Amino acid sequence: GAVVSQHPSRVICKSGTSVKIECRSLDFQATTMFWYRQFPKKSLMLMATSNEGSKATYEQGVEKDKFLINHASLTLSTLTVTSAHPEDSSFYICSARVRGGSYEQYFGPGTRLTVT
C-alpha cells in the first residue's frame, strides 16, 4: 500500500526558532499533499494544500508567512514553522494523494512539535 513518512516524529524547540517538518511519499508520486494540525483531544484541521511546483493554498486563518510550505518534488513536501511560539505546539500531520489515482489520501504518522 501507499506509505507516507514524516520526519521528525517529534521535535522540541525553543520559542523564536524555526522548525522544518518533512513529508515524503515513499512508494508513489504525489502531486498534492495536505498539511493538518491537531490539538489534544481535537479533530484534524486542514492548514494548507500543497501542489508540486506551485504555491500552496492556505485555509482561512492560517498565516502563510508563519507556516511555509514547499512542495519541490513529487515525493516531498516540507512545512516550516517560523518563529515558533508555545501556542504552535501541536501534532502536525501530512497526507498525500496519489498522482493520477483516485482521490484517496494516505496519511503520515504525524510530527509532535513542542515549543518551549
Add this chain to the structure above:
Amino acid sequence: LAKTTQPISMDSYEGQEVNITCSHNNIATNDYITWYQQFPSQGPRFIIQGYKTKVTNEVASLFIPADRKSSTLSLPRVSLSDTAVYYCLVVPGLTGGGNKLTFGTGTQLKVEL
C-alpha cells in the same frame, strides 16, 4: 462541503459488534462517504469508503441507505485494539471539491474486556 454529525463517544466490550452512525444531510450527488480510524499520536488510517448500499472489506462494513443522508460503520467483533477515534467524512468526487477532507469531531470508541 457536507457537514457530518456522529456521536462523540461509544463504549463496547470485546467480541461485540459496534455500529457507528453518521449523518450527512447535505451530501451532494458526487460525494463519497469515507471512514478513517485514528489511534493516539498517529495519523488517520483509511478504513472504508462507499457511495451507496453496502460495502464490505476485511475490516468493516459500511451501510448507506438510499437517500444517502446517513451511513453506518459496522465493526464486527471488536477487540481492545479497536479503541480509537473514528471519523466519518464526506469526500467530493472526482469532479469537484479539490480533494479537501474536512474532519468532524469523530467518535471515540472505547472497547473494554
